[in-house]
Amino acid sequence: MTPAELKRAAAARAVALVEDGMRLGLGTGSTASVFVELLGERVRSGLSVVGVPTSEATRRAAEAAGIPLTTLDDTPELDLTVDGADEIDPALRLIKGGGGALLREKIVAAASRRMVVIVDGAKRVETLGRFPLPIEVVSFGLGATTRAVAAAIRGAGCDGPLSLRRGADGAPFLTDGGHLILDAGLDRIPDPEALARALVAVPGVVEHGLFIGLATGAVVAEAADGQPRIVTLGAA
Numbered sequence: 031m032t033p034a035e036l037k038r039a040a041a042a043r044a045v046a047l048v049e050d051g052m053r054l055g056l057g058t059g060s061t062a063s064v065f066v067e068l069l070g071e072r073v074r075s076g077l078s079v080v081g082v083p084t085s086e087a088t089r090r091a092a093e094a095a096g097i098p099l100t101t102l103d104d105t106p107e108l109d110l111t112v113d114g115a116d117e118i119d120p121a122l123r124l125i126k127g128g129g130g131a132l133l134r135e136k137i138v139a140a141a142s143r144r145m146v147v148i149v150d151g152a153k154r155v156e157t158l159g160r161f162p163l164p165i166e167v168v169s170f171g172l173g174a175t176t177r178a179v180a181a182a183i184r185g186a187g188c189d190g191p192l193s194l195r196r197g198a199d200g201a202p203f204l205t206d207g208g209h210l211i212l213d214a215g216l217d218r219i220p221d222p223e224a225l226a227r228a229l230v231a232v233p234g235v236v237e238h239g240l241f242i243g244l245a246t247g248a249v250v251a252e253a254a255d256g257q258p259r260i261v262t263l264g265a266a
């Protein structure tokens with residue numbers, strides 16, 4: 031089974047959780063984009079929902095799929111957000127932001143009663159940190175902010191290189207909010223809560239990719255005898 035087939039299986043299972051009239055958060059990334067595509071098929075068959083996209087890319091995909099969109103200004107409380115993740119641990123703690131959408135994703139997840147994560151089995155880890163942790167920062171004061179972030183990371187019992195994310199053209203990657211991303215190669219994050227607290231205390235840090243206490247469930251698609259096997263975690 032390819033990762034793409036597993037992502038599709040997880041997304042298909044999550045689409046079945048959507049009920050008529052729901053207000054949805056629409057995640058970002060390759061797995062969430064399959065969810066948006068499949069949700070669009072249900073909408074075109076008569077399902078009535080509204081969605082808040084977590085990125086400009088998802089906005090474009092949702093519009094193309096015919097999904098009615100709203101904003102958190104008009105719809106400040108959502109019923110369900112479905113989103114991918116870069117890592118998920120047994121406590122449903124996540125690393126997100128590999129695609130740079132972590133800020134809007136976290137705002138949307140926090141506004142949702144439920145957040146269901148859709149991943150292929152390779153994203154499951156015992157300890158978060160193998161995937162570099164994205165940290166969104168403002169460009170003003172980047173040198174000083176980077177030093178302060180490094181100190182916060184060490185203070186939380188972690189260590190590893192910080193690198194400024196760049197696009198394919200070599201220029202610094204800019205998020206939808208116009209910010210920069212530092213990727214922290216930590217390998218292991220023994221205390222994600224402590225690291226999260228330390229990072230948000232640094233002036234210049236806008237958000238980080240640790241999602242703690244936000245996911246209420248997960249749909250994990252694993253390969254078993256050439257077929258996708260769905261494992262659900264939490265309430266999913």
Ligand SMILES: O=C[C@H](O)[C@H](O)[C@H](O)COP(=O)(O)O
Pocket residue numbers: 057058059060061062113114115116125126127128129130131132135
């Ligand atoms: O910023 C991107 C998001 O957090 C994605 O949900 C995450 O990177 C997972 O993406 P994918 O489903 O493409 O692995």
